[in-house]
Amino acid sequence: MNILCAIAYFPDRFSPCNIDQLLELEPGDADLALRSLHSLVNLECHDIVWHHASFGDFLCDASRAGKFFVGELASRMDLARSVLNALSSLDLAHDATWLIGRYWIKYVVKSVPPSAALLPLIRSINPVFLRLEPMEQNKIIEWFQAIHPVPDDLIQLWEDYVFMDDLSFDWYMVDSTPSLDRAALPIQECREAISKSPGLQRILYATQFLSPEGSFCFFKVVLDSMPWDDVRSLICPLRDVIGEPSHGEVRKLWSSFIFTERAKHLQWATEDKAMAHRCLQLLKDVGSRQLNVQFWYGTCPAWGLLIRITPPCLDLLQEIREFEPPFWLWDGNHLRPIEIHNVVQWLKTFPELPLDVIQLWEGYFLKVYRLTLTGLWEGEKILKEDMERQNREYSFNDSFDSVPHLRRLSEEWGFTTEVPT
Numbered sequence: 364m365n366i367l368c369a370i371a372y373f374p375d376r377f378s379p380c381n382i383d384q385l386l387e388l389e390p391g392d393a394d395l396a397l398r399s400l401h402s403l404v405n406l407e408c409h410d411i412v413w414h415h416a417s418f419g420d421f422l423c424d425a426s427r428a429g430k431f432f433v434g435e436l437a438s439r440m441d442l443a444r445s446v447l448n449a450l451s452s453l454d455l456a457h458d459a460t461w462l463i464g465r466y467w468i469k470y471v472v473k474s475v476p477p478s479a480a481l482l483p484l485i486r487s488i489n490p491v492f493l494r495l496e497p498m499e500q501n502k503i504i505e506w507f508q509a510i511h512p513v514p515d516d517l518i519q520l521w522e523d524y525v526f527m528d529d530l531s532f533d534w535y536m537v538d539s540t541p542s543l544d545r546a547a548l549p550i551q552e553c554r555e556a557i558s559k560s561p562g563l564q565r566i567l568y569a570t571q572f573l574s575p576e577g578s579f580c581f582f583k584v585v586l587d588s589m590p591w592d593d594v595r596s597l598i599c600p601l602r603d604v605i606g607e608p609s610h611g612e613v614r615k616l617w618s619s620f621i622f623t624e625r626a627k628h629l630q631w632a633t634e635d636k637a638m639a640h641r642c643l644q645l646l647k648d649v650g651s652r653q654l655n656v657q658f659w660y661g662t663c664p665a666w667g668l669l670i671r672i673t674p675p676c677l678d679l680l681q682e683i684r685e686f687e688p689p690f691w692l693w694d695g696n697h698l699r700p701i702e703i704h705n706v707v708q709w710l711k712t713f714p715e716l717p718l719d720v721i722q723l724w725e726g727y728f729l730k731v732y733r734l735t736l737t738g739l740w741e742g743e744k745i746l747k748e749d750m751e752r753q754n755r756e757y758s759f760n761d762s763f764d765s766v767p768h769l770r771r772l773s774e775e776w777g778f779t780t781e782v783p784t
Contacts, residue, residue: 366396368433368442370411371422372470377411377462384459386445436476443475447484450492461657465494472502477509486517490524490579490591491658500525523599527582530598556604562586562597568634580662584641635673642666643682650689659692667702671709680713684720688727690734700735703728729773 365386370377377385382393397404397411403418404411413419425432433439446467449460463470475481504525507518557563569585582594589597642663648654673679683706692698707728710721 365438365441365445366393367422367431368438369445371419371433372439372442372474373463373466377459379411381459381462382411384457385449385463387448439474440478440480443471443481444484446470447481447488451484451487451489453489455491455654455658456652458655458657460492461655464492465496468496468499468503472499472506477506479510479514482510482514482517486520491583493524493528493579500528520595523595524579526602527579527595527598530601552604556601560597562589563601565634566598569638580658584645584662585638587641635669636676636679639666639669639673639679640682642669643679643686646688647686649692650687656692664699665702667699667705671705673709675709675713680710680717680720683710683724684717688731690730698731700728700732703731725773 366382369382369385379394379397380390382388383390386393404413422428422431423434425434446463449457449463450467452460454460471481504518504521507514507521557567566582566585569581582598586594586597643666645654645659645663646666649656649659670679670683688698688703690698703724707721707724710717710724
């Protein structure tokens with residue numbers, strides 16, 4: 364029954380493996396249980412797909428579902444506990460937890476009455492999993508406010524989380540070159556606030572290279588092992604300076620500080636090196652499946668650039684010598700050729716060129732670039748098929764060979780690595 368409840372309230376989200384993880388079942392239990400419903404459920408693809416789109420509504424209708432009814436309060440509460448338990452995990456590898464991070468608020472607010480019994484679990488949520496949708500941020504706070512006694516400490520915690528999420532999103536969405544002349548910020552107060560906080564300087568500096576789109580993942584990358592309470596204490600006092608972020612205040616905040624005398628004397632090269640090491644370690648963890656790829660997607664697109672701007676150093680060189688990028692991560696955006704190229708260019712800054720490592724990474728570049736070309740070609744094939752189904756003409760060359768493209772690129776960029784055929 365718990366399995367049916369999970370896929371009824373989280374439709375088109377889960378695979379059987381995800382259900383096992385969420386409900387803490389033995390591997391294969393969900394798949395085995397759903398096989399008996401083969402006439403209703405398609406398990407051949409990765410996600411669970413109902414043959415009849417209305418089957419989820421059927422399960423939630425007591426008059427129709429009978430013994431399969433999943434809408435009893437006890438069932439909904441059990442599912443809420445499973446969801447919140449998963450979100451409290453320190454295991455960053457499971458797919459299920461990342462999948463529900465964006466949808467759990469909608470489920471709790473719509474399907475479970477305000478309940479003090481769930482508050483301990485909500486307090487223990489690991490913020491790294493949070494994806495706070497703008498339309499739902501206030502709904503969970505309103506849900507808290509309907510509980511008696513009102514959990515004021517939890518409301519404050521979530522108001523801080525909303526501010527942190529808005530702050531990172533605000534940076535991500537604004538123009539890259541804001542004008543301080545237009546900034547409605549108290550510039551001197553901003554400079555003083557940043558000057559007193561090395562941690563805040565790290566966060567603002569990192570937004571130039573890491574993507575805050577991943578929100579709490581971004582803070583975790585930059586601040587690494589800092590406890591979340593300390594992260595909140597670092598960031599949330601900014602509310603007193605900038606108010607609620609909405610018009611690029613984060614970037615203006617950084618702009619207000621970067622040209623001060625204090626900023627000129629900070630050791631940015633040391634910060635670059637630390638972030639480069641951190642990004643490489645995260646990429647290793649993703650490659651070894653110790654870290655879910657969703658963590659990487661939202662935070663580290665410019666990892667190669669971080670390495671390129673780092674001064675030559677032997678410890679980072681040794682890491683790069685021993686590291687092979689996880690090529691399965693490639694999808695056109697998240698293991699981009701330009702980042703591999705940035706690593707190659709960094710290797711060429713050493714007084715004594717590490718030729719073996721340069722050739723190794725030139726080979727990686729060519730491999731990723733080939734994947735890019737092949738992916739574009741496959742995408743064009745799909746577009747051609749779609750247009751043909753609509754009886755529309757589309758010019759497309761069915762013959763494809765990436766080798767000539769790669770050889771020309773290799774010659775233009777001065778690679779010594781032979782292009783594989």
